[in-house]
Amino acid sequence: MAPSAYLKLYSSGVLRERADEALRVLHHCQLCPRKCNVNRLEDKVGLCQTGSMALVASYGPHFGEEAPLVGVNGSGTIFFAGCNLLCCFCQNADISHSVAHASTVAPQQLAEIMLELQHTGCHNINLVTPSHIVPQFLQALLLAVDQGLTLPIVYNTSGYDTVETLQLLDGIIDIYMPDIKFWNAETATRYAKAPDYPKIVRKAVREMYRQVGNLVVDEQGQAVRGLLVRHLLMPGLDEETNAILKFLADSVSLDTYINIMDQYHPSGNANQYPELMRSLATDARATACQYARSLGLHRIDERDLAGLLQRIASLQQ
Numbered sequence: 001m002a003p004s005a006y007l008k009l010y011s012s013g014v015l016r017e018r019a020d021e022a023l024r025v026l027h028h029c030q031l032c033p034r035k036c037n038v039n040r041l042e043d044k045v046g047l048c049q050t051g052s053m054a055l056v057a058s059y060g061p062h063f064g065e066e067a068p069l070v071g072v073n074g075s076g077t078i079f080f081a082g083c084n085l086l087c088c089f090c091q092n093a094d095i096s097h098s099v100a101h102a103s104t105v106a107p108q109q110l111a112e113i114m115l116e117l118q119h120t121g122c123h124n125i126n127l128v129t130p131s132h133i134v135p136q137f138l139q140a141l142l143l144a145v146d147q148g149l150t151l152p153i154v155y156n157t158s159g160y161d162t163v164e165t166l167q168l169l170d171g172i173i174d175i176y177m178p179d180i181k182f183w184n185a186e187t188a189t190r191y192a193k194a195p196d197y198p199k200i201v202r203k204a205v206r207e208m209y210r211q212v213g214n215l216v217v218d219e220q221g222q223a224v225r226g227l228l229v230r231h232l233l234m235p236g237l238d239e240e241t242n243a244i245l246k247f248l249a250d251s252v253s254l255d256t257y258i259n260i261m262d263q264y265h266p267s268g269n270a271n272q273y274p275e276l277m278r279s280l281a282t283d284a285r286a287t288a289c290q291y292a293r294s295l296g297l298h299r300i301d302e303r304d305l306a307g308l309l310q311r312i313a314s315l316q317q
């Protein structure tokens, strides 16, 4: 596997400069589009409920991610508590909307978690919901590289990321995995109180693509670099799905690797929105995939259930 790009930036000193620059942003936090302007270095918190240290809900090898991330030994997933988007239907609301049960981790502890995942044999470090802890991650990465980390880094995000923050990660993140959720401002307002989400995520995805290009996999089928886009199908939002797919085809790349996900079920506070208390149509995914292919998009993640069961069985032996 090719060495991760961040090793070069570590050697040249650029990684340290970026980590320092990112830390300064926390002084009047404008790390994400919420622009809360709180001094997180003094542990004041904004919408993401996270102060100077990252909060980790759990970590470990994960086998439920896309096949190019999971390989044989799993994706080294770190679930951060808190979130800067806070969708009302979030399936992880217990850790994204509340940080009560998370552990506060200093940079050295976060570095040790990454090294432990590497030692376990995971194929990558998968940062889940990292938009609000970019500076903390960079501080930890400096320490982890110094102690031997070489795995590719996956930035697994809602896509509510500013271009400025993403530019701090240029040459550091190997695989960007944004979830494009909504197309219309009205929808993003209703479900996440983020009217600017559609504009922001479109800019963010184009910046991610500029940095890493299309997804590249090695001879074992494991992702080494590139963009992997997720889209969760939602009841009644078929037209937004189509607009998102068209955006990817027209404004990103026909070679974009996409996971069109149909596991929606009402969670979090969805019960306050009657239109969300429904299941998807049984053919929703097939219809969306067919539309994606009609646009020329051809790298659509196929769920490899047999492969997943095989990997879990091999771990239990």
Ligand code: SF4
Pocket (backbone or CB within 6 Å): 029, 030, 031, 032, 033, 034, 035, 036, 037, 038, 045, 046, 047, 048, 049, 050, 083, 084, 131, 132, 133
């Ligand atoms: S990272 Fe958190 S505190 Fe900073 S602007 Fe975003 S939501 Fe607010």
